[in-house]
Amino acid sequence: HAPPASADRTLLLGCFPPSESVQLLARIAPRHVSSPRDAAAARSLVETLGNLPLALGTAAAYMRRCDVPCAEYLERYAASEGRRSSSSSSSSSSALPARYGESNEHFHSVASSLALSVNEIEKENPTACRVLRLLSFLGPDLVTKAVIRNLLCERRRVDAVAERRRRDVDRRRSVARATAAVALGIGASGALRLVRRNHGGQAGVVAATA
Secondary structure (H helix, E strand, O other): OOOOOOOOOOOOOOOOOHHHHHHHHHHHOHHHHOOHHHHHHHHHHHHHOOOOHHHHHHHHHHHHHHOOOHHHHHHHHHHHHHHHHHHOOOOHHHHOOOOOOOOHHHHHHHHHHHHHHHHHHHHHOHHHHHHHHHHOOOOHHHOOHHHHHHHHHHHHHHHHHHHHHHHHHHHHHHHHHHHHHHHHHHHHHHHHHHHHHOOOOHHHHHHHHO
C-alpha cells in the first residue's frame, strides 16, 4: 500500500565506488592526477573523502583552479583537517548526530574540503569571501545569480567608500604632520634669531631654549 503523506520520502543515494571517484577527479582536473605519484594520491584522496561526490568535486575544482597536483592537495587537506579537528574538538560540530545511517566522518570530509577552497578564495578575493559568508544566511532557493551580482556590487561599493575614507584620514594626518613640521621650523628659526641677537653669552642661549 502507498505510504502515508507524512512519511519520509527522501531518496538515499550511495557514494561512488573508488574507481568512479578517481575517474571524477581525472575528468575535472586531468593534468593534476596524471603522474604516477598523483594517481596514487588520488586513490588515497578518494578514500579519505569517503567517495563523496560533493567533496570530490570541490577538491578537483581546487586543484584545477589553483594548479595544484593531487599529491600536494592531499597534503594541504591533511593539514586543514588537522587544524579543523584541533579547533573543533570541544565544539558542537564534533558531536553532530548522524543522519540516514551516515557517519560524522562524511560531514567532516566535506567541511575540510570546502575549508580549503574558502581559504583560497579569501586570499584571492576577500570581497567574494565576504559575499559567501552573507549568502550562508540564505536558503539555497534564494541564492540566485541576481542576488550574487547585487551583493558583489554592493560589497565593492562599501569597500570603495571605506578605501576613500582611509585615504582621507591618511591625507589629513599627512597635512597635520606637515603643519607641525612647519610650526616647529618657525619656532626653531625664531630661537636662532634670538640667539644671534643676544651676544651676552650663555645667558642668552639659555633664554632662547627655555
